[in-house]
Amino acid sequence: MSNAVHGYVSQSDKGDLVIGAGIDGYNSYAQRGSAKIVEHCAAAILELFPIFSRVRMNRQWGGIVDVTGDRSPIISKTPVGNVFVNCGWGTGGFKSIPGSGWGMAELMATGHSPLTEAFTIDRFKEGQFIVESVAAGVAH
Numbered sequence: 001m002s003n004a005v006h007g008y009v010s011q012s013d014k015g016d017l018v019i020g021a022g023i024d025g026y027n028s029y030a031q032r033g034s035a036k037i038v039e040h041c042a043a044a045i046l047e048l049f050p051i052f053s054r055v056r057m058n059r060q061w062g063g064i065v066d067v068t069g070d071r072s073p074i075i076s077k078t079p080v081g082n083v084f085v086n087c088g089w090g091t092g093g094f095k096s097i098p099g100s101g102w103g104m105a106e107l108m109a110t111g112h113s114p115l116t117e118a119f120t121i122d123r124f125k126e127g128q129f130i131v132e133s134v135a136a137g138v139a140h
Contacts, residue, residue, distance in 0.1 A: 007044030009052075017055060019045050023065055023090070065090050070129035075100055075119040077107065084108055085121065 001008035007021045021041035024034050038060060046053055067090035068074060074088045086104050089096070103115030118130055 002044070002048055005044035005047050007041055007048065009045055009049070016058060017052070021045075023067060069124065070131065072130035073100065073119055074121050075104055075107070075116040076121040077111070078121065 007019065009017055009019045012018055019041060021044055022037060024037055066088050068088040071090060072088070073086065073090075073096075075086050077084055084104065084107060086100060099115065103113045106113035107116050118128075123129060
């Protein structure tokens with residue numbers, strides 16, 4: 001993973017290269033990534049690994065990624081009784097899911113968790129955005 005070129009690559013169990021990059025900079029209902037993002041991703045990875053220019057692409061995926069306006073998840077009670085949400089993780093949730101699971105369990109069991117206080121759904125209504133997109137390791 002490189003924040004300098006905003007791309008990442010890993011190898012699957014089958015030997016395929018799994019390559020990724022950023023998200024579109026605008027909202028769309030197309031449910032597919034733009035050609036610009038795919039091109040930028042390929043260029044970023046080739047800058048890191050020029051030998052990959054000879055690799056054939058088997059398939060690509062572009063779809064919906066649930067990203068909030070401040071790029072931080074929502075872990076919160078809702079106005080509907082006994083309904084909770086844990087969403088908006090975008091592309092970085094895999095790094096934080098274990099800790100948020102603890103906080104979500106505590107929130108559901110007791111109605112309060114210090115771990116989830118900043119991630120309430122009401123922060124958007126109140127304008128209390130979380131400004132820590134740097135923690136994702138990539139520049140969103």
